[in-house]
Amino acid sequence: MSLPDISAERRKGRAAATNPGSRFDRLQAEAVDDGWERDEDQPPLRTEVSVERPRKVITRNSSPDVGFERSINPYRGCEHGCIYCFARPTHAYLGLSPGLDFETRLVARPEAPARLARELSATSYLPKVIAIGTNTDPYQPIEREHRIMRGILEVLSEFRHPVGIVTKGTLIERDIDILGEMAAAGLTRVGISVTTLERDLARRLEPRVPSPARRLKAIERLAKAGVEVRVMASPMVPGLTDMELERILEAARDAGAVAASWIMLRLPHEVSPLFRDWLETHYPDRAARVMARVREAHGGRDYDPEWGRRMRGQGQYAELIAARFRVAVKRLGLTHDLPPLRTDLFRVPPRPGDQLELF
Structure with a gap:
């Protein structure tokens, strides 16, 4: 169901302004103000967490655009609330909105470690490398209470199984004890996403994500623990964050990152109208220019879903960003490709009652 903008007071700390319907809705409804109930009379939006008991947790991926075949998602939805998040449309599969529902109505999977x-x-x-954080962030704020990611890491460590982690959450520092040991064995590395170094812009783009400076500190602490860190300058938002590319890479290198990557902003399905509304609210003077650049990079559309183009874009502008990235990475001594994580150490740990091998 489409709704009008929810008051700024009610959605304080959230990025989306509405709860639009999804492309799976059979019926579309339009809310009408009849004067009986005013949005400003409603309480602030709170985070709600429901529980899912998965039949399996390892999902398979066949996309040629990403460097992993297997992944795990400890949570559905993400309290970080990044307005540009490409995962927002997945909430529609649950019958929920990719808008405010994605940020406030979350699903936890506490049985994931046992499964x-x-x-x-x-x-x-x-064994093959498992990626975590490729859809929603495993270190979003509710992980502090639910500790599902911690449990998953404990299992992977026990099995000596390789894992790659992507996050914006500094809560990852809590698990440095496990990550440091796994990294020493060649079993893990971490990607930290830094979209901008500007605190105010970050607060609008990613309202419940730790500040850019705090994320750089997390890179430093992980690096000191022996964990290889890739800085992910992602997404590059044309006309808004793209001018910061070199500064982001340099700041991350100085903090201890050894590798880097970037992705162009992509706005699939319901993300596009949410992002355009956000632009008109926060940067009305730049909205038209930003969207013109986005369309230039995606063949005249808000989003080009074609494999091989959706992550990087196409055309002169996209090529310029890619060239700047290559030059900066070379100058800063960062690498794009890191050696593969080890799979040869994998073993199923013995359980009580198992007969142990003699040799």
Whole structure:
């Protein structure tokens, strides 16, 4: 159901202004103000968490655009609330809105660690790197209470299974004890996303994400623990953050990052109108220019879903960003490709009652 803008007071700390319907809705409704109930009379939006008991937790991916085949999502929805998040449309599969529902009505999967242990113990299982954080952030604020990611890491460490992690959340520092040991064995590395170094812009783009300076500190602490960190200058928002590319890479290098990557802003499905509304609210003077650049990079559309183009864009502007990235990475001594994580250490740990091998 489409709704009018929710008052700024009610959605304080949230990025989306509305709760639009999804492309899966059979019926579309339009809210009409009948004078009986005013939005300003309603309480502030609070984060609600429901529980899901998954039948399996390792999902398979066949996209040629990403460097992993397997992933795990401890949560559905993300309290970080990044307005540009490409994962917002996935909330529509749950019958929820990609707008404010995505930021406030979350799903936790507390049985994920136990389910993961069962899947890794299958006699037919062959280890490959598992990616975590590729859809929604495993270190979003509710992880502090639910500790699902911590449990998953404990299982992966016990099985000596390789894992790559992507996050904006500094809560990852809590798990440095596990990550440091796994990194020493060649079993893990971390990607930290830094979209901008401007605190005010970050607060609008990513309202519940730690500040850019705080994320740089997380890079430093992970690096000191021996964990290889990739800075992800992602997404590059044309006309808004693209001018910061070199500064982001340099700041991350100085903090201890050893590798870097970038992705062009992409606005699939319901993300596009949400982002355009956000632009008109926060940067009305730049909105037309930003969207013109976005369309220039995506073949005249808000989003080009074609494999090979959706992550980087196309045309002169996209090529310029890619060239700047290549020059900066070379100058700063960062790398784009890191050696593969190890899979040869994988083993199913013995359980109580198991017969141990003699040799």
